[in-house]
Amino acid sequence: MTHGVASPRVCLTIWALLLLFTAITVVVAGIDLGVMNVVVMLAIAVTKALLVILYFMDVRDAPQLTRIVVASGFAWFVLLVAFTMADVLTRG
Amino acid sequence: MADGGARHLAHHFEDLEQQHQAASLGMWVFLVTEVMFFGGALLTYVVYRARYADAFAHASHHLDVTLGTFNTVVLITSSLTMALSVWSAAADRRRTLVGMLSATMLLGSVFLVVKGYEYAHKFHEHLVPGPFFRYPGPDAPEAELFFSVYFILTGIHALHMVIGIGCLAYLLLRARRGAFTAAWSTPVEMVGLYWHFVDIVWIFLFPLLYLIGRHA
Amino acid sequence: MSVPTRKADYLNVDYGVRSWLFTTDHKRIALLYLIVITIMFAIGGLFALAIRLELLTPAGELLQADTYNKFFTMHGVIMVFFFLIPSIPAVLGNFLVPMMIGARDLAFPRLNLLSWYVLVVGALFALWAMVTGGVDTGWTFYTPYSSTASHTNVIPMALGVFITGFSSILTGLNFIVTIHTMRAPGLTWFRLPLFIWAHYATSVIMILGTPVIAITVALVGIERAFRVGIFDPALGGDPILFQHLFWFYSHPAVYIMILPSMGVISELVTCFSRKRIFGYTFVAASSLLIAVFGFLVWGHHMFVAGQSAYASFIFSFLSMVVAIPSAVKVFNWTATLYRGSIAWDAPMLFALGFIGLFTIGGLTGIFLATLGIDVHVHDTYFVVAHFHYIMVGGAIMAYMGGLHFWWPKMTGRLYPEWIARIAGIVIFLGFNLTFFPQFVLGYLGMPRRYHVYPDEFQVLNVLSTAGASILGVGYLLPLVYLTWSLRYGPAAGPNPWGATGLEWQTPSPPPPENFTQAPEVRDAYDYDTGLAPLPEGARG
């Protein structure tokens, strides 16, 4: 049974990338970019999460079903937020 | 290893492959429920943040970014050691496995200690929501909302860490007795998935809670 | 034992309380659930009777206002969280999902047992909250009433609901994994019984929705316990945010309650008309569509709550769309009967009752989803009538039908057919008399959760109470004769109905490992091939 477990080299690379992104997000947070601050921060967070999911959690060569499960989890969270905000942002 | 892991096969499965598939799918489905569990709490953050952007930005100044960053690094590193644990188990390296599991537990504990220190600090500053909440700046009520959300999100996150450390302790005990082999290391993989998930939650909480008001 | 030569089956393989309380056999766990759920139904039903008695007169002489409020709250909480949500999935689903797919057990048997214990612990919390003073928030726990104003045991009750949620999550998780990984070789998705599809769809909702109710009631509990504001308007918190979180789960939850029933009906209708289901793919797909679209309509509970008009339009529109898959199912069931060979056995009568009452309940859901009408009938007895039509007239009817249908499989015994038919008819009549007047009451404007009401509403309330007493008798009958059959019922044989499901290919009650030899896998409803003949002496 070999389920593509990430090798130590891959792990270390990903770890370094994650730290790099952490540094970037802390630095960027100190600069005033208006609304872009939030966008950049979230984009970085999503990237980091993807790195963890794909490499540390070995989804990159997991079965299709696993990917669907992961995706639906996040999709449903987005749905919860989106429909609630559809109310909150449009209240008179 | 002599039995190729066969003694781990439960009576109702056909073979180990099917059993592993079931465990892995089960874990992923469980993580989806966790996403929604945190998701509900995160929704309160999103709604109030959208409505009281300034108050939230100001309140976030009362969080310690240095400690937050430190903890982020700690947790990311613990994810690394966790990933290496999974690899060690799959590569039949028992000593490395024990070492990596210990490291993960240790890093997790460091995270919790730092978090505890931050909590204690908030407590002294009267920034814990409730009857004793005192807030120096404007928008005290909205700031109180921020701290409610902060404590709830980080609180359930910390609770998950505690559970994770418990699971790691169990793995450690079994790993020292050589329970995990290349043929069968499902529990290590499953706890690994859980631990990485907890890490991912923090990857979002850190910028959302600590960094939103940095530039203002 | 009276039958010493009986072969080892799951019931007699082991004796003693321990062998039940520590069992990991899905069939035994199903029976454990059956016991808990029946107790909860009786408690919830007794509250219902007290409610109806109180409403006999407009002045509210029987109960104090506070007592009444606690009664309907506990009626709602118990019926929804501790009876209807676990009912079909945890009893029939637990028993049948592995058997129908030719597996020996669910994927995680110990987790399955755990989820029963979790339900029991949750129920104990709820009962504790009840006997130490009760809760008066309504089953909806709306803030800020629940978080600040109420003086009752909200926290233990919230804990009960929180804990029970995990039972539901674990059951759903177990079903999903089992259905994906443990189907017998050759049993492809489109050969599965529709009962399985329905339970799969239900499980998806349990997984994606239930965690949200857990965190939501936890937040209310935290807000109450530590006096921190989360939904507190005094801090700028938003009580309507609570409603979003609550209904994000609780609307999909109504589909947790109805989808398994729909699965049961698909089995009953085909078996008793000896027909292949009409439009298999459509019925199967509609279950998934309901599960997915069911998540997009929660705001229809909030049309007058202060939600934005824009959001109301979206939610109303989507509520209309989600009704279509239900309609498709109703039409396909009806078409299945066409040119069938229809037997009038009790389970079939329950199934027909379901179809009729669900149609009325569902169509009145369309009234509620219609914005202009809901403004008037929201929080009136029209809503109460709507959901009892679906939950009592629909879901419980299907639960009864399923219980009667699989009773011989579960116990190895047949129940007295004629009394069962009479019970079905009594329930149907009592039900309509109880709840039909409530539609009229609601449109006339009688608000729900009212303990005293204006005189002009009395006539209809008296009718409703009269109906409830008939209904109560109707529910007592099965309790009596099913229990009776356990000891005195004639032996059932492996397949008393001549049904095609895999579960009928094994003895009744089944052996601990479900099948003594691998079942012969075929399409779910092969009634037209003569492969599942009616047994000797079956009613023609």
Place this chain on the structure above:
Amino acid sequence: MSRFALMPEQASTVAGEVDALFLSLVGVTIFFSLLIAGLLVRFMLVYRRRSATDVPPRLHVPLWLEAGWSIVPLAITMMAFFWGARIYAALVSPPADALEVFVVGRQWMWKMQHLEGRREIDELHVPVGRPVKLTMTSEDVIHSFYVPAFRVKQDAVPGRYTTVWFEATKPGTYHLFCAEYCGTLHSGMIGRVVAMEPAEFQAWLSGAAPGGTRGMSVAALGEQLFQAQGCASCHKAGAAQRGPALEGLYGRSVVLADGRTVVADDAYLRESILDSNAKIVAGYQPLMPTYRGLLTEEQVLQLITYLKGLGTEAES
């Protein structure tokens, strides 16, 4: 109002249309219920099992049939949606000339305040033939203002304003119910709406009001408060003026310190008073104290009414 009936009385401009829509859907329900029930019973009788060896035919499933019975219900629900949405759209947009009344709910009573000064409890007098708009809030938990004869209902939510409007068409006395569960005496939180001929209503309005507020209008009460609470010290033109002038504020857009622009509506004024630091006007310091907890909901409404009045004065 105490006869046995199957339909409620129609006493507002929307009631007729709501009922028409309702009855149409009743028609749809009867049609489909009878259709389904009729088919079920018919099949049960015609295809009753004759012998245990019957083998029913395998039927072809025509796509047009499946499509048909999806599309027809969809079409029907779409009609219901648009019709219902039209009524709702009208219900959420009060006409500009509506008579305004403030309603504050609390456990377990309704407090009404007419702009001209009359106050009522659990009773609301309104003229016939003129739209009436209620601006509502609650002092504790959520309540809901419901007049079945008018077919209107709206929750009163603590911490914010909601509005509902109606135009009574028939003089009479109608039930007022609290429709959102609010605790022990939820079912006792009921009252009456009295619809009167306009002239009668005017007479009633100028009649003596109970309590010490006889004859004093809401705006006048607001002005009193404006002085008593010290608002004037910062907001009246002069050397000591530290806050922006409030004349002509209502309905205008305000530029905030963080660059956003907001329209000064009821909600904004409410927030400015209760939560003064939530939105800071550009060019000013966050000096204004928050009045949360210091003013009752009714007093806030009085202040707002006074501020609105300032708008028209400045223009004239």
